Amino acid sequence: MDPEVPLVVPEVNPDDVDWNKGIIANPNCSTIQMVVALKPIHDAATIKRVIVTTFQSVSGTGKKAMDELMNQTKEMLSFVDIKPEVYPHQIAFNCLPHIDVFQEDGYTKEEVKMIDETKKIMGDDSIKVTATAVRVPVFRGHSEAINIETEYKLDANDARAVLAAAPGILVYDAPEKNIYPMQTTCANKDEVYVGRVREDNTIENGLNIWIAADNLRKGAALNAVQIAEVLVKKAK
């Protein structure tokens, strides 16, 4: 992460394009969708701490990984021995708690990015983040379970209201009708889907949310296009 290069998610920190010196970076896909959901909660109640666990699809790795999931799945169903190539272990019908390389402290680079990028994009170093990033046997879309501690109280209804009013978010939260975000829900969609909003009563001001977004759209190409749109608008 280069301090000279702004990391921009247009729903969160559009004005950070102003201090670019020719390069504006697109953050990591798992960070982008998280900060879109965190921003309105931070504005309303000041986030102190975030504990996030990700469920990331293989398309985050690229086409070879999608082929690997496809081929391994076929081989498993045909009782053929599989041979992992892109990932260090079998990805078909298995979850790997390993995305990008491991650091000395036991965290992966993906987890460290979620921690550092969140502070930078939100423009607030006091937000504490810890992360566990996991690859799941899904082709497209990342989901995340996010536990949030805030300074001020936000009950579940208040949280839904501030989320619904924020840009780039679709509150998708009617569990009694089996409506909650999933990877299949958000495929080919631009929005970050937010659901399962509930109070975490183990702390004074706690929330649990569950989000899903299309990592190939909001996690990558779409965010870059949105950054370009901000630049064009500002140039007018």
Next chain:
Amino acid sequence: MDPEVPLVVPEVNPDDVDWNKGIIANPNCSTIQMVVALKPIHDAATIKRVIVTTFQSVSGTGKKAMDELMNQTKEMLSFVDIKPEVYPHQIAFNCLPHIDVFQEDGYTKEEVKMIDETKKIMGDDSIKVTATAVRVPVFRGHSEAINIETEYKLDANDARAVLAAAPGILVYDAPEKNIYPMQTTCANKDEVYVGRVREDNTIENGLNIWIAADNLRKGAALNAVQIAEVLVKKAK
């Protein structure tokens, strides 16, 4: 959860069999593997709060769910439209944040069980637990990302040492060699595999761990057999 019926995980609370009135209950599979891993940490450093996110396989639901994952996977790979029956949504190549029925507060019964059963089995109502339970497209084995806050400091090495010395646990934690627990690691094994042990520096005394266990063994049949073994031993 019946206050008259002990819930027993032999590695954690074997002596709770003593107050049974003819019935001893086997806890929920996702709780069993978690409390096996939490017990030595609680004994060493007193757990204050746990935030758990689960990655649960379809065998937790039963044979029909395993058939559904198998058939939907084949149908998806053959571009045939799928029709969910056991689960409310597609389970092939998708993650569902929905296990058991939803309560009014937005938590599922599975999540509430993890919260309540943990306190009861650990014999300590002061342990605060919040949970997000997720079904993943895996046939066998449950994994869990667990964030733990303790009263006393336990660094990652201390945590590994107390875990390694505890019954029913295999510390499987050498990320530099791509060694960490996965559903494929624990299939047909009795132990709860614990890895990715790392300090969570967002709080004074924090740990992140990642566990995996075979829900068909330690999550069900094996635990029941172990309860019977405790009873036989005590009867001698």
